[in-house]
Amino acid sequence: MKKFDVLIIGTGMGGLVCGNMLAKQGHRVCMVEKNKQLGGCLQIYVRNRVIFDSGVHYLGGLDKGQNLYQIFKYLGLMDKLKLEKMDPAFDQILLEGDERSYKIYQGYDAFEKEMILQFPEEEKGIRTYIRKILEICDSFPLYRLRTDGDGEEKQKVMGLSAKVFIESITENEKLRAVLAGNNMLYAGSGDTTPFYVHALTVNSYMESSWRCLDGGSAIAKILARNIAESGGQIIKNREVKKLRVNDGRITFAELSDGTVIQADYFVSNTTPANTYRITETDLIRPVTRKRIEAMPATVSSFILNIVFKKDHFPYLKHNYYFLKEGAAWDMENYNGNDWPLGYAIYLSPGAKNGFATGMTIFAYMRYDEVRPWENSFNTVSSKNSRGEDYESFKKTKADQLLKRVEEKFPDIRKMILHTYTSTPLTFRDYIGNDDGNLYGTAKDYKNPMSTLVSPKTRIPNLFLTGQYLNLHGILGTAISGIITTMALTGKDDFIENIRNA
Numbered sequence: 001m002k003k004f005d006v007l008i009i010g011t012g013m014g015g016l017v018c019g020n021m022l023a024k025q026g027h028r029v030c031m032v033e034k035n036k037q038l039g040g041c042l043q044i045y046v047r048n049r050v051i052f053d054s055g056v057h058y059l060g061g062l063d064k065g066q067n068l069y070q071i072f073k074y075l076g077l078m079d080k081l082k083l084e085k086m087d088p089a090f091d092q093i094l095l096e097g098d099e100r101s102y103k104i105y106q107g108y109d110a111f112e113k114e115m116i117l118q119f120p121e122e123e124k125g126i127r128t129y130i131r132k133i134l135e136i137c138d139s140f141p142l143y144r145l146r147t148d149g150d151g152e153e154k155q156k157v158m159g160l161s162a163k164v165f166i167e168s169i170t171e172n173e174k175l176r177a178v179l180a181g182n183n184m185l186y187a188g189s190g191d192t193t194p195f196y197v198h199a200l201t202v203n204s205y206m207e208s209s210w211r212c213l214d215g216g217s218a219i220a221k222i223l224a225r226n227i228a229e230s231g232g233q234i235i236k237n238r239e240v241k242k243l244r245v246n247d248g249r250i251t252f253a254e255l256s257d258g259t260v261i262q263a264d265y266f267v268s269n270t271t272p273a274n275t276y277r278i279t280e281t282d283l284i285r286p287v288t289r290k291r292i293e294a295m296p297a298t299v300s301s302f303i304l305n306i307v308f309k310k311d312h313f314p315y316l317k318h319n320y321y322f323l324k325e326g327a328a329w330d331m332e333n334y335n336g337n338d339w340p341l342g343y344a345i346y347l348s349p350g351a352k353n354g355f356a357t358g359m360t361i362f363a364y365m366r367y368d369e370v371r372p373w374e375n376s377f378n379t380v381s382s383k384n385s386r387g388e389d390y391e392s393f394k395k396t397k398a399d400q401l402l403k404r405v406e407e408k409f410p411d412i413r414k415m416i417l418h419t420y421t422s423t424p425l426t427f428r429d430y431i432g433n434d435d436g437n438l439y440g441t442a443k444d445y446k447n448p449m450s451t452l453v454s455p456k457t458r459i460p461n462l463f464l465t466g467q468y469l470n471l472h473g474i475l476g477t478a479i480s481g482i483i484t485t486m487a488l489t490g491k492d493d494f495i496e497n498i499r500n501a
Contacts (some may be wrong), residue, residue: 016224243266
């Protein structure tokens with residue numbers, strides 16, 4: 001029976017950050033990953049020699065001294081990643097029935113100047129918006145890599161609605177849509193999304209925006225290598241099936257191949273619900289299990305990946321977000337005929353002769369649409385066909401999505417060499433959640449504390465990490481890894497070390 005100091009379930013960003021920080025402290029770490037590829041949403045797939053990211057299409061906050069830069073520097077990533085800074089206007093918002101492209105700029109001075117140029121009558125509202133974002137970010141100490149603050153300042157701002165606040169600063173419907181235009185980054189919903197989720201997300205990209213030229217998997221590979229070089233072990237293609245509790249503590253994990261691994265501490269980077277399902281103990285009360293199972297999740301997605309014909313589509317260092325009129329905060333509430341109500345376009349990293357090799361088009365899709373095939377399972381490690389009806393469904397949806405994209409890019413079909421699609425089932429099978437949701441629990445400004453999950457559990461040597469804990473995305477899950485490490489070790493000097501990296 002193998003024995004480690006810490007066993008981490010899942011190799012998503014939160015788990016990898018936690019594993020690296022613990023390894024730096026001298027802990028012998030073992031990470032178990034059910035997939036062939038490490039990284040959770042950092043995973044990539046290659047089609048016709050074109051890299052497609054599963055989740056990390058661009059990164060924010062990587063200019064020197066910014067929060068993700070400092071975290072990456074501390075983890076030994078900055079000198080090893082191949083990064084490309086995006087255009088000053090890194091996101092461009094496209095609105096139905098409007099020929100203009102509304103540009104979102106890196107840097108608040110540039111953002112403010114451009115927004116006022118585009119909406120000269122809305123100068124006061126635009127400046128109010130910027131001040132509020134910065135105020136919100138300052139209210140989250142760890143986001144600013146600080147350890148001061150008792151949590152009260154954070155709680156004060158968590159009950160503000162993103163939609164309500166943006167509507168309060170301007171009556172201009174187009175400006176409202178533009179400010180909410182890239183809310184597919186956090187599954188923005190007018191009914192629930194707090195403004196702090198909007199602020200923490202968009203602030204990171206507005207500070208600076210980057211592409212990872214080798215895809216997000218490069219981050220996972222470097223972090224995994226760090227753990228191995230520190231004497232740890234990474235186990236792939238095996239799943240933790242049971243966490244065994246004896247005398248009030250977890251003593252070992254059972255893997256899908258029968259392997260048993262002992263550890264002093266266990267960290268789960270899978271969903272809290274899945275974690276509790278594999279842990280048989282009375283220490284986790286039925287009311288806690290029921291609350292965790294009932295937490296509402298964010299919507300899932302349909303993705304169309306395009307391989308372009310050679311030298312056809314120009315390589316652009318920015319993204320596009322399209323919104324149908326009035327749909328900015330309501331894109332998941334489509335019907336069969338009006339889908340999609342919006343989409344995002346991300347180009348595959350790296351140019352060839354100034355032209356793009358591939359493109360990802362991303363639109364919301366509810367899990368209910370793929371429920372007829374939910375009993376199927378298909379990954380590289382466990383290949384299974386979902387049947388002809390499923391393939392026909394994907395083909396119909398791809399055509400429907402392309403028709404919407406053609407409204408803004410009328411010649412795009414002529415440029416396509418091959419297409420590949422994925423649905424909520426793809427995301428479910430590779431990421432390991434129940435419904436393929438994009439960003440974990442849906443935060444609700446009306447009851448902000450109800451969706452918060454502590455890194456600690458009722459079992460003293462079981463901890464949680466990942467996007468369900470804090471915030472989604474590379475920065476959010478990296479911070480969750482930091483939070484979990486501090487909870488497990490009882491130390492808080494990590495933040496100072498990161499800030500001074």
